[in-house]
Amino acid sequence: MSDKFDAGLPYLKLHLGEEGAKLAMENAPELTQFVVEHGFADFYTDETLDQKSRKIATLASLITSASLPQFEWHTRGALASDLLTTAEVVALIQQMTIYIGYPAAYNALAAAKKVFAEFPPAA
Amino acid sequence: MSDKFDAGLPYLKLHLGEEGAKLAMENAPELTQFVVEHGFADFYTDETLDQKSRKIATLASLITSASLPQFEWHTRGALASDLLTTAEVVALIQQMTIYIGYPAAYNALAAAKKVFAEFPPAA
Amino acid sequence: MSDKFDAGLPYLKLHLGEEGAKLAMENAPELTQFVVEHGFADFYTDETLDQKSRKIATLASLITSASLPQFEWHTRGALASDLLTTAEVVALIQQMTIYIGYPAAYNALAAAKKVFAEFPPAA
Amino acid sequence: MSDKFDAGLPYLKLHLGEEGAKLAMENAPELTQFVVEHGFADFYTDETLDQKSRKIATLASLITSASLPQFEWHTRGALASDLLTTAEVVALIQQMTIYIGYPAAYNALAAAKKVFAEFPPAA
Amino acid sequence: MSDKFDAGLPYLKLHLGEEGAKLAMENAPELTQFVVEHGFADFYTDETLDQKSRKIATLASLITSASLPQFEWHTRGALASDLLTTAEVVALIQQMTIYIGYPAAYNALAAAKKVFAEFPPAA
Amino acid sequence: MSDKFDAGLPYLKLHLGEEGAKLAMENAPELTQFVVEHGFADFYTDETLDQKSRKIATLASLITSASLPQFEWHTRGALASDLLTTAEVVALIQQMTIYIGYPAAYNALAAAKKVFAEFPPAA
Numbered sequence: 001m002s003d004k005f006d007a008g009l010p011y012l013k014l015h016l017g018e019e020g021a022k023l024a025m026e027n028a029p030e031l032t033q034f035v036v037e038h039g040f041a042d043f044y045t046d047e048t049l050d051q052k053s054r055k056i057a058t059l060a061s062l063i064t065s066a067s068l069p070q071f072e073w074h075t076r077g078a079l080a081s082d083l084l085t086t087a088e089v090v091a092l093i094q095q096m097t098i099y100i101g102y103p104a105a106y107n108a109l110a111a112a113k114k115v116f117a118e119f120p121p122a123a
Numbered sequence: 124m125s126d127k128f129d130a131g132l133p134y135l136k137l138h139l140g141e142e143g144a145k146l147a148m149e150n151a152p153e154l155t156q157f158v159v160e161h162g163f164a165d166f167y168t169d170e171t172l173d174q175k176s177r178k179i180a181t182l183a184s185l186i187t188s189a190s191l192p193q194f195e196w197h198t199r200g201a202l203a204s205d206l207l208t209t210a211e212v213v214a215l216i217q218q219m220t221i222y223i224g225y226p227a228a229y230n231a232l233a234a235a236k237k238v239f240a241e242f243p244p245a246a
Numbered sequence: 247m248s249d250k251f252d253a254g255l256p257y258l259k260l261h262l263g264e265e266g267a268k269l270a271m272e273n274a275p276e277l278t279q280f281v282v283e284h285g286f287a288d289f290y291t292d293e294t295l296d297q298k299s300r301k302i303a304t305l306a307s308l309i310t311s312a313s314l315p316q317f318e319w320h321t322r323g324a325l326a327s328d329l330l331t332t333a334e335v336v337a338l339i340q341q342m343t344i345y346i347g348y349p350a351a352y353n354a355l356a357a358a359k360k361v362f363a364e365f366p367p368a369a
Numbered sequence: 370m371s372d373k374f375d376a377g378l379p380y381l382k383l384h385l386g387e388e389g390a391k392l393a394m395e396n397a398p399e400l401t402q403f404v405v406e407h408g409f410a411d412f413y414t415d416e417t418l419d420q421k422s423r424k425i426a427t428l429a430s431l432i433t434s435a436s437l438p439q440f441e442w443h444t445r446g447a448l449a450s451d452l453l454t455t456a457e458v459v460a461l462i463q464q465m466t467i468y469i470g471y472p473a474a475y476n477a478l479a480a481a482k483k484v485f486a487e488f489p490p491a492a
Numbered sequence: 493m494s495d496k497f498d499a500g501l502p503y504l505k506l507h508l509g510e511e512g513a514k515l516a517m518e519n520a521p522e523l524t525q526f527v528v529e530h531g532f533a534d535f536y537t538d539e540t541l542d543q544k545s546r547k548i549a550t551l552a553s554l555i556t557s558a559s560l561p562q563f564e565w566h567t568r569g570a571l572a573s574d575l576l577t578t579a580e581v582v583a584l585i586q587q588m589t590i591y592i593g594y595p596a597a598y599n600a601l602a603a604a605k606k607v608f609a610e611f612p613p614a615a
Numbered sequence: 616m617s618d619k620f621d622a623g624l625p626y627l628k629l630h631l632g633e634e635g636a637k638l639a640m641e642n643a644p645e646l647t648q649f650v651v652e653h654g655f656a657d658f659y660t661d662e663t664l665d666q667k668s669r670k671i672a673t674l675a676s677l678i679t680s681a682s683l684p685q686f687e688w689h690t691r692g693a694l695a696s697d698l699l700t701t702a703e704v705v706a707l708i709q710q711m712t713i714y715i716g717y718p719a720a721y722n723a724l725a726a727a728k729k730v731f732a733e734f735p736p737a738a
Binding site for chain 6: 527530531534535536538540541544545546548549550551552553554555556557559562579580582583584586587588589590591592
Binding site for chain 4: 102
């Protein structure tokens with residue numbers, strides 16, 4: 001792969017989780033190379049916005065465009081990387097009702113709860 | 124107005140700017156009462172996400188849904204309230220290309236630049 | 247024109263107003279022939295749903311898809327044909343906030359108010 | 370719960386059916402409290418538009434935004450509450466082809482037919 | 493059926509494949525009659541754009557509107573009718589990332605790969 | 616600029632026209648560098664789909680996502696570069712009614728006709 005791929009890959013893993021990054025590369029290798037070289041290497045590496053802010057922006061966009069598979073992977077990565085708590089994800093979904101209405105929020109919440117179930121609260 | 128309106132109004136002003144809040148109340152009084160009582164009073168008052176994070180989420184959603192008039196007002200409020208810098212708004216728009224493509228980003232950037240021109244850099 | 251065009255044309259005029267129907271035929275004659283022969287002749291002529299119900303469905307769809315030029319013409323036709331009152335149009339826009347959020351509703355209301363201004367209240 | 374929740378709840382039950390309202394409250398209690406207090410209490414209680422008209426508007430919006438889970442629940446509630454017949458739902462879906470095209474209409478029809486199957490015609 | 497149905501039917505079969513056309517007529521006979529009489533008879537029969545160009549336009553639109561069931565049928569028809577190769581479908585999906593971003597492209601690619609698996613490469 | 620920028624630039628000029636490419640670089644230099652290095656260099660240079668096919672795909676996507684400013688520039692480039700005739704653009708818009716309905720087609724046609732007026736028919 002390229003230098004740009006190497007630069008972007010850690011951010012793919014940070015935001016999707018190790019498992020999500022691995023599946024993306026296996027299931028859609030070309031598309032994933034493109035999104036890493038471009039999106040992750042050119043944008044996520046820029047610390048004008050910190051990674052938590054970028055995660056919030058991405059989740060807000062994915063809820064708005066009803067891109068539920070990607071929303072699930074980005075939520076999983078957010079929890080695995082400690083970028084966001086489940087309470088923060090829920091607060092974000094609720095805020096989105098103002099801008100896109102309730103159906104999209106219900107669908108996002110159902111997707112988020114599936115992911116939350118993989119992260120049991122500490123004893 | 125109601126207690127909830129009073130609770131939400133400061134957040135409307137924070138996020139749209141004083142002028143934006145005033146125009147919203149003049150041009151669409153009923154709709155603005157509803158969005159303040161519900162959206163701003165119920166969601167923006169919740170500090171699970173801080174106001175900068177909520178601003179980023181809102182801008183990301185508005186770029187994604189191509190709601191340019193609202194994007195302009197929220198960008199204006201972000202700069203007036205020092206929630207975001209122009210560089211942060213630009214970084215956010217660029218990141219959105221990954222999730223919604225370039226046309227929406229070009230249109231958001233053109234809208235943002237109109238707003239930026241109202242905030243001349245300090246000497 | 248065709249028999250189907252003749253069957254659909256009265257419904258185009260009912261829903262867009264005489265002026266709207268005339269402009270559609272002048273500015274986009276082929277597209278208007280297609281939409282009359284198909285959409286208006288095949289669907290609006292079917293009284294399973296009455297014309298007021300169909301008008302409400304169309305306005306709800308146009309608000310949701312942010313098709314503002316068409317929303318304006320259909321609102322104008324609704325008022326000219328006495329299918330809806332301005333209060334009913336406003337109530338519809340407010341209800342839509344549940345399903346698509348506030349930005350689309352604000353944009354629809356601004357469009358509707360431009361049309362309402364053409365229909366001064368009776369003395 | 371609140372007075373507004375009590376005011377809105379009958380309308381949630383009318384539009385989603387008893388079962389749909391119960392599931393919404395169980396699976397997404399906070400989001401459902403918000404949508405009842407705001408959307409159902411503030412908008413559905415307003416008889417400027419009757420409940421059949423509001424149902425038509427909601428279904429038209431949900432077809433247009435491709436919110437199929439919500440479309441199914443609102444269709445189920447429409448039939449359970451005798452707000453609409455299956456023939457009216459089909460006529461609505463067909464009309465929507467003019468405004469959003471055939472793919473969304475096919476997807477809505479497939480969802481509607483699953484719901485119709487739960488309401489066998491009287492002997 | 494009508495003369496227009498007879499004119500459009502071969503194009504439905506060309507673009508969805510024999511099986512897709514059959515299923516559409518069985519599962520949604522009225523909607524399919526309308527789309528054949530109007531869409532296929534009026535537009536696909538017009539050779540201003542050849543059938544390969546029309547197929548590309550349709551797939552691009554379906555990826556953009558996230559109409560995945562229709563995208564699958566049109567991809568299946570494209571391969572069955574030799575209008576496009578799998579490499580061309582993949583190139584189209586990749587190009588779409590510029591205009592609608594990566595999530596829609598990943599979802600389209602996953603749908604396309606399910607269809608590709610039905611067309612094993614020649615020995 | 617980079618090697619990838621140099622590789623993609625001729626395709627930007629081919630598809631937007633010289634004037635469109637110049638304006639994009641002046642008004643949004645960073646965003647245009649990104650879209651050229653990535654979108655135009657990585658995708659448009661790949662002749663799996665020829666440039667006319669790519670143009671059709673792009674226009675279909677832009678009509679579907681209601682990205683009218685970009686639709687205008689790509690139409691202008693299509694005519695300036697002789698990739699498409701005005702009749703082909705009109706046929707494409709008409710076909711799109713099947714997939715996204717009439718409002719988007721009317722809006723695209725109005726945008727296209729503004730561009731067509733800049734290309735007077737030869738004497």
